[in-house]
Amino acid sequence: MQIITTSDGSNTIYLPGINEQYHSVNGAVTESEYVYIDKGFKFIKKKYPKVFEVGFGTGLNCLLTAIEAEKKKVDTLYITIEKFPLSQTITQQLNYGKIISKEALILFEKIHSSPWEKVIEISDYFQLKKINADLISFDFKQNEKFDMIYFDAFGPDKQPEMWTPEIFEKIHSITSENGVLVTYSAKGEVRRQLTTCGFVMERIPGPPGKKQMLRGINKKSTN
Numbered sequence: 615m616q617i618i619t620t621s622d623g624s625n626t627i628y629l630p631g632i633n634e635q636y637h638s639v640n641g642a643v644t645e646s647e648y649v650y651i652d653k654g655f656k657f658i659k660k661k662y663p664k665v666f667e668v669g670f671g672t673g674l675n676c677l678l679t680a681i682e683a684e685k686k687k688v689d690t691l692y693i694t695i696e697k698f699p700l701s702q703t704i705t706q707q708l709n710y711g712k713i714i715s716k717e718a719l720i721l722f723e724k725i726h727s728s729p730w731e732k733v734i735e736i737s738d739y740f741q742l743k744k745i746n747a748d749l750i751s752f753d754f755k756q757n758e759k760f761d762m763i764y765f766d767a768f769g770p771d772k773q774p775e776m777w778t779p780e781i782f783e784k785i786h787s788i789t790s791e792n793g794v795l796v797t798y799s800a801k802g803e804v805r806r807q808l809t810t811c812g813f814v815m816e817r818i819p820g821p822p823g824k825k826q827m828l829r830g831i832n833k834k835s836t837n
C-alpha cells in the first residue's frame with residue numbers, strides 16, 4: 615500500500631498488488647467531488663437523504679458529503695460498507711482535511727475516529743454508520759432503502775466479483791423508487807446490468823481524465 619499524490623495535490627492510495635488506486639490520478643478530491651457530490655448528492659433533491667456507499671476506503675466521499683450536507687443544511691444519514699478498513703497509520707497520512715479547510719480536517723478526524731457498526735452524529739446535519747463487512751455476503755435489513763447509492767468499488771477489471779448481476783440486484787433492492795446511483799465506471803456491461811435491474815441509466819460527462827461516467831434512476835419498485 616503506497617500513498618501517492620494526484621494532480622490536484624490531494625493524495626490517494628495505490629495498491630501495487632492489483633495495480634489500482636483508490637481514486638483517479640487526475641485528482642482524488644476533484645474526482646470524488648465531481649462524480650459523487652456534483653452528479654450524485656446535489657442531483658437528488660431530498661429533505662432527509664439516505665446515502666449508501668460501496669467502499670468507504672479513505673473516507674473521502676464521506677467527508678465531501680458531510681461538508682455538502684452542512685453547507686446545504688440537509689439532514690443526511692450516510693451508511694457505508696468496507697471490507698478492509700484502513701489503519702490509522704494510513705489515514706493520518708491522507709491530506710484531504712488539510713487541503714480543503716480547517717472544518718474539513720475536524721470532520722475527517724471525527725469520521726475516522728468514530729466507532730464502526732453504530733450510527734454516530736458527526737455534525738449537526740450528518741449522521742454516519744460505518745459497516746465493516748463484505749458486501750457480497752452482507753444482509754441488509756428488510757425494507758431498508760436509500761435515496762442515493764455511491765458505487766465506488768475497485769474497477770470491474772480489477773475486482774469483477776463486485777460488478778456482477780447478483781451485486782447489482784442487491785444494490786437495486788436497497789434503492790428507493792426514484793433513488794439515484796452514480797459510479798465512475800462507464801462500461802457498457804455495467805450499464806446493461808444496471809438497466810436490467812430497473813435503473814434508467816445515462817452516460818454523462820466524466821471527471822478530468824475520464825470521458826464518461828454512469829448515473830441511473832431506479833424506476834422499478836422492489837416492494
Ligand SMILES: C[S@@+](CC[C@H](N)C(=O)[O-])C[C@H]1O[C@@H](n2cnc3c(N)ncnc32)[C@H](O)[C@@H]1O
Pocket residue numbers: 635636637646668669670671672673674675676695696697698699747748749750766767768769776
Ligand atoms: C475505489 S476504493 C473506494 C474509495 C472510497 N470510496 C474513498 O473515497 O476512498 C474501493 C473500496 O472498496 C473496498 N472493498 C473491496 N471489496 C469490498 C467488499 N467485498 N465489500 C466491501 N468493501 C469492499 C476496498 O477495500 C476499497 O476501500
